[in-house]
Amino acid sequence: MSSETQQDKQVESAVEAGRQRRGGLHHLDVSATVGRPVVKLVLGVTLTFLMLPVFVTLIASFGTTWTGTLPRGFVNLENWRTVLGLAEGPGVRDGVITGLGYSAGLATAGMLVNIVVGVPIAYSLVRYDFFAKDILNTLAILPIVPGVVLAVAFLRMYPEQGGSTLGLIVGYALLKSPFMILTVQSSLQSMNLQRVEESARSLGASWTRTFLTVIVPNAKSGIVAGCIITWTLAAAEFNFTYMVHSAGPRPFSLFLYQNISRAPVLQGAAAVSVYFLIVTAVILILQTTGKAGFTTVERK
Amino acid sequence: MARDTAGGTGTESTRTGVGARLAAVRALLSPRTEAERERRRVAVMSLPYFVLAIFGAFLPLGMLARMSLSENQFRNEGFSLDAWETLATEPVYREIAWNTLWFATVTTTFSVLVAVALSHALAKYDLPFRRWIVAMVSFPIALPGIVVGFMIVVLLGRTGLLTNAVAFFTGGSRIDLATALTVGGLFLGYAFSLIPRATMVLRGTFEEINTDAEEAARALGASPLLTFYHVTLPQVWPGVVAAFVLTFRTALAIFGTVLVLPALNVATLRINLEIQDLGFNLAVASAMGLVYFVFIFGFTFAGVRLIDNESLKI
Numbered sequence: 001m002s003s004e005t006q007q008d009k010q011v012e013s014a015v016e017a018g019r020q021r022r023g024g025l026h027h028l029d030v031s032a033t034v035g036r037p038v039v040k041l042v043l044g045v046t047l048t049f050l051m052l053p054v055f056v057t058l059i060a061s062f063g064t065t066w067t068g069t070l071p072r073g074f075v076n077l078e079n080w081r082t083v084l085g086l087a088e089g090p091g092v093r094d095g096v097i098t099g100l101g102y103s104a105g106l107a108t109a110g111m112l113v114n115i116v117v118g119v120p121i122a123y124s125l126v127r128y129d130f131f132a133k134d135i136l137n138t139l140a141i142l143p144i145v146p147g148v149v150l151a152v153a154f155l156r157m158y159p160e161q162g163g164s165t166l167g168l169i170v171g172y173a174l175l176k177s178p179f180m181i182l183t184v185q186s187s188l189q190s191m192n193l194q195r196v197e198e199s200a201r202s203l204g205a206s207w208t209r210t211f212l213t214v215i216v217p218n219a220k221s222g223i224v225a226g227c228i229i230t231w232t233l234a235a236a237e238f239n240f241t242y243m244v245h246s247a248g249p250r251p252f253s254l255f256l257y258q259n260i261s262r263a264p265v266l267q268g269a270a271a272v273s274v275y276f277l278i279v280t281a282v283i284l285i286l287q288t289t290g291k292a293g294f295t296t297v298e299r300k
Numbered sequence: 301m302a303r304d305t306a307g308g309t310g311t312e313s314t315r316t317g318v319g320a321r322l323a324a325v326r327a328l329l330s331p332r333t334e335a336e337r338e339r340r341r342v343a344v345m346s347l348p349y350f351v352l353a354i355f356g357a358f359l360p361l362g363m364l365a366r367m368s369l370s371e372n373q374f375r376n377e378g379f380s381l382d383a384w385e386t387l388a389t390e391p392v393y394r395e396i397a398w399n400t401l402w403f404a405t406v407t408t409t410f411s412v413l414v415a416v417a418l419s420h421a422l423a424k425y426d427l428p429f430r431r432w433i434v435a436m437v438s439f440p441i442a443l444p445g446i447v448v449g450f451m452i453v454v455l456l457g458r459t460g461l462l463t464n465a466v467a468f469f470t471g472g473s474r475i476d477l478a479t480a481l482t483v484g485g486l487f488l489g490y491a492f493s494l495i496p497r498a499t500m501v502l503r504g505t506f507e508e509i510n511t512d513a514e515e516a517a518r519a520l521g522a523s524p525l526l527t528f529y530h531v532t533l534p535q536v537w538p539g540v541v542a543a544f545v546l547t548f549r550t551a552l553a554i555f556g557t558v559l560v561l562p563a564l565n566v567a568t569l570r571i572n573l574e575i576q577d578l579g580f581n582l583a584v585a586s587a588m589g590l591v592y593f594v595f596i597f598g599f600t601f602a603g604v605r606l607i608d609n610e611s612l613k614i
């Protein structure tokens with residue numbers, strides 16, 4: 001009720017402000033005619049700014065040179081052959097396959113850790129009230145330590161294992177856990193958890209069994225979406241990886257960095273395009289789980 | 301689960317000091333009432349998170365604090381305030397702090413303003429391919445900072461699309477026209493990462509607002525601008541604040557973009573420099589990392605007080 005009266009007041013003040021302006025200033029308020037076109041223009045310019053470089057990169061990766069306004073010499077597969085490790089390229093040691101395979105493994109392990117860590121805490125934060133719940137909620141859903149700082153801390157705490165496979169998995173799981181927790185929370189919030197839980201319990205299921213066979217299957221779409229998002233973000237994690245990695249197989253993001261910073265621009269374009277294709281596939285899969293895009297928010 | 305290990309040794313009545321604590325432990329290990337069982341469930345379900353957070357974050361951060369006070373760069377030895385003194389007295393660190401803060405503030409403000417326009421259009425207008433527009437706006441969230449830096453090079457670098465287009469029409473030199481490695485180029489790089497994040501936070505808020513009030517205001521003769529200012533904005537304000545808090549945090553943590561486009565000396569870049577190029581300068585890097593962490597932590601908890609938990613999204 002109170003929010004309704006509040007809104008009535010807001011409407012009144014808008015109308016009142018309109019009346020007062022009916023004098024000289026009224027003619028300056030042209031929002032009725034230009035408001036919508038201007039907002040649409042902002043949307044158009046922003047979309048172009050965000051998507052133009054992506055498409056240009058993808059197209060340029062098939063070019064031979066880029067000395068004029070547009071890349072030329074289509075269709076040339078040499079950049080892709082170099083990136084895929086089928087040909088020798090300048091500035092870069094080997095192809096994408098090993099690095100991507102290694103990062104995919106790290107990301108999968110991090111994702112599994114996140115299922116074990118994220119699903120239960122997301123459930124208890126949505127379902128129960130308890131001491132210091134708000135603080136725990138904030139800690140759990142906001143990435144508290146930036147990747148770079150976490151990397152320095154890891155170098156000190158685990159000098160031997162910090163940059164190892166285990167260190168990278170723990171780092172990825174921690175850095176990306178908020179995305180899992182939020183996505184699962186978002187899908188749990190649409191269920192009447194207390195009723196579901198009480199029906200199952202009253203029919204004789206133990207609490208553990210209720211959680212595993214009733215709650216978790218119902219939250220499946222959120223868990224799947226959380227897995228996809230945390231996996232993708234971990235597979236290309238750079239800030240933490242770059243600082244802690246010292247030996248062993250080279251993760252995918254370091255392969256990208258080498259191509260971006262040391263290779264000719266068209267070869268870099270091909271390397272980056274590999275990741276664009278992955279993200280595009282991921283967004284298409286996410287749309288089947290009810291997410292419009294790469295976001296933790298549930299589709300309305 | 302932990303029931304068998306309980307032992308149930310807690311004394312019933314002594315509710316003072318050790319007794320109360322023992323009783324709490326007893327209740328957690330072998331609960332007798334439903335409320336105690338519920339508390340145990342919460343504890344068990346938060347346990348995996350705490351194990352990860354303790355070994356992944358809290359212990360390493362403790363070590364970071366210890367390291368910033370070490371006399372030796374490679375081992376934790378003795379006690380020395382040298383690193384903190386360097387941080388407090390050398391002017392370059394004050395410049396870095398200032399650069400980090402003003403740049404994050406300006407880019408965040410710009411990105412949130414654009415995001416308000418974007419979410420307004422996505423929620424109110426009848427747009428074709430709406431889901432695809434959302435998908436495209438969200439696309440950059442998946443990109444690591446180095447790729448974002450590359451995107452700006454593709455647009456504005458020496459071989460960049462816009463650089464070449466401007467050079468073609470004005471006859472200017474491509475090298476003079478390239479702006480990717482200026483502060484302006486870096487600004488666009490930050491905006492490229494931040495606009496999508498701010499929009500995704502705001503999109504949820506805009507979809508929950510009550511459109512009746514807006515329609516009433518319009519029907520009674522208020523212009524769209526006045527309606528937005530007096531009716532829409534008050535309703536979405538919590539979302540705007542949440543978007544600002546979350547986007548500002550993201551802006552502070554950006555590293556890859558500024559590594560590819562090093563136009564401004566910000567904190568993340570400097571931490572990297574201390575470790576990789578100025579020698580293994582761990583004590584100073586640790587002190588910087590700690591200040592950085594404490595600032596972000598404090599900012600987050602101060603910021604979260606201004607918003608309700610519902611608006612926290614990433």
